[in-house]
Amino acid sequence: MPEMKKLVLKVDANDQKEKQKVLKAVSGLSGIDSLSMELKDQKLTVVGDVDPVEVVGKLRKKNWHAEIISVGPAKEAEKKKEDDKKKEDEKKKTEAEKIQEYWKNYYNHYPYIPQRYVIHSADEDPNSCVIC
Secondary structure: OOOOEEEEEEEOOOOHHHHHHHHHHHHOOOOEEEEEEEOOOOEEEEEEOOOHHHHHHHHHHOOOOEEEEEEEEHHHHHHHHHHHHHHHHHHHHHHHHHHHHHHHHHHHHOOOOOOOOOOOOOOOOOOOOOOO
8 A cells, every 4th residue: 555645835826716726736646635725824735645746846837836845644644633633622621611610609609699670660651561
């Protein structure tokens, strides 16, 4: 089985239209599992069994300046993403616990919240609605 790689490139694409053209050009190569591009950072991420030189050549052939930022195994990136998700879940749990603790303490201090009723007479407010 071929080795999966994660390839990160810097590509000079400035708007959504150019991004679509870049993704279309690269998606024609064989062995690609996933593609993503961030316009903000101008980074193209390619995951799959693909030759980095072939990807850069395809982009330069279409007149985009492309530079290789990093090439590495794809599985490590997935593990890092999973670890990040776990950390975020832990943060959410701690935030949820904090909220629960706050309300628990709130109701311990204020076990009964009195209701306010306002009674108006028709004499005080002649325009009020009265249901008989």
